[in-house]
Structure formats: structure tokens, C-alpha cells
Amino acid sequence: MAKSKVYRLGDLQLRIMQILWQRAEAAVVEVHQALAGEGDWAYTTIATMLRKMEARGLVRHRLHERKFLYRPGVQAEEVTRKISTHFIDRLFEGSLADMIAHLLTTRQISREELTRLKALIAERKKKL
């Protein structure tokens, strides 16, 4: 079914999904406007993309006052999870800890964020 390769969402498709998750429902023109400033896609590009995404089950639409109102066909949670899993599998053989370890040592992070993570880990540990 449509949800099988959700982790392969392209950049534009993902941005469109994020806008729909945010607004629950949006006409093509709204999606187009929401994306202005990030790039100058033609209106028809967004419309075409939405139609293609609907064919894949990523979004649905209903007619309202002569416009298509699109809404998400997949949940943000599911997509985030699948993309993340695919990413961790590809680069870190599926190990979340390896991934975090690697990124912690190669990327910038502030003292505040580290403190927050420390608390989060303590919290997580309690639940085990």
C-alpha cells in the first residue's frame, strides 16, 4: 500500500506534508503561499505535486467552494519514524546509540542543549 516507501519522500513533498500537518487542511493556493520565500515554485508545480502525492496515498482532498482542500493521508509520526529508521539503518546499522554518539562528537551543540539531553536521558531511564 501507499505507506510502504514513505521514507523516500523528496524535499518538496516533505515540505508540503509538513504544511498540511500544521494546518490540517489547505487549498493549493495556501500551500503555494506557505512555500513562497523558500523557493519560487510555480503554482501548477504545487498542484501537480499534490495530485501525484494523492496517487501515492500521501494526501487526500475534498471539494469545497470550487477548490480542492488537501489534508494529510499519513501521520507525521509515522513518516518521521520511518525516515528516521531508514536513516539510522543506512548510516549506523540501526543503532540509535551509535548515531547519537557519532553526532554528539561531530556536531556543534550548546551547553543548554546538553543539559536538556541529560535530563531527558535520566527521564527515559526511569521508564525502563
Added chain:
Amino acid sequence: MAKSKVYRLGDLQLRIMQILWQRAEAAVVEVHQALAGEGDWAYTTIATMLRKMEARGLVRHRLHERKFLYRPGVQAEEVTRKISTHFIDRLFEGSLADMIAHLLTTRQISREELTRLKALIAERKKKL
């Protein structure tokens, strides 16, 4: 330049890169054999892929005893970093802490791994 869209490596291309990073240099037949068990790609598929990757600057080759020996044209570090950055940008607006926070709460992780991460965070904090 070739390195510009390294974060868009496909699954097969990434696997090939990983094999080359591991071995430093490998003939087509070795790459093909290394991938056996993960899927049954035709030998010519691997050869074609390597040629396409060389056109993108991802790998290089030299002739040795009638065989092409391929070696990486980009460093593992760079590719890992770019793919990771792209991933974090796409899903977590560039925030490493947000990403970790999210994955910590949605994925399985063992007590041992949490302990390891805790130590890692303490270590990281020292260096700030």
C-alpha cells in the same frame, strides 16, 4: 562540483561506498561479492553503478592486472555529516537536540545504551 549533493546517495550507492571505505580499494567482483546476501544484484549492475558513481566523483579507479580497482572519491566523514545534516534539517529544523529528544522518546533503547549516552554527554560537556 561532485560533492555538492552527496546527501542524496541512494541505498545501493551508499552500500558500495561503505564497502570501499572499509577496504580502501576493491575490484568490481569484490564489491559484488561483498553485497551478496543483501540482495542479488547482477554483476553488471554493480559495474554500471560504479561507472556512474565515478562520473559523479564519488569513486575513482585505477587499472591493475586487467581489473579496475575502485577506491573512494569522498570521505566517509563528509558523507555521513552531509546526510545527517540534511536529515536533521528536513525533519528537525536543524536542531540536533530536538532530533535526539524526539528519537529518545519514540524509539527503543536499552539501559546500557542510555548509560553510555549519559557518559558521552558528560564528556562532551567538559569540552565546551
Added chain:
DNA sequence: GAGGTAATACTACTACGGTAGTAACGTCAA
């Protein structure tokens, strides 16, 4: 009812990952 307008539908194209068959070529053994 004739335009203008705004929306979707249709069509077409590029780029590229993945896939692999077939052709060509050079070496080595019988």
C-alpha cells in the same frame, strides 16, 4: 451571454537511481 478569472486536468520533459542485457576486447590454455 460574453468575457474574465481561478481552479484543476493533461501532457511533457529532465535528472537520476536502479537494473541488467549484450557487445567488444584481451588473455590464456588447449
Added chain:
DNA sequence: TTGACGTTACTACCGTAGTAGTATTACCTC
């Protein structure tokens, strides 16, 4: 010297993200 074999080169195809022009449709206004 010929034929098998291993290797690379060439070619072709599919799927899909991205891109957008043009056609069509239907309403709304004058």
C-alpha cells in the same frame, strides 16, 4: 589459433521527484 572466460563499455529501460506550460472547465459579473 581458436575458443572460453573475465572484464569493461554501451545501451536501454523503469520509476519517481521535480518542474511547469497549456488546455479545459465552470462560475461570476457586467
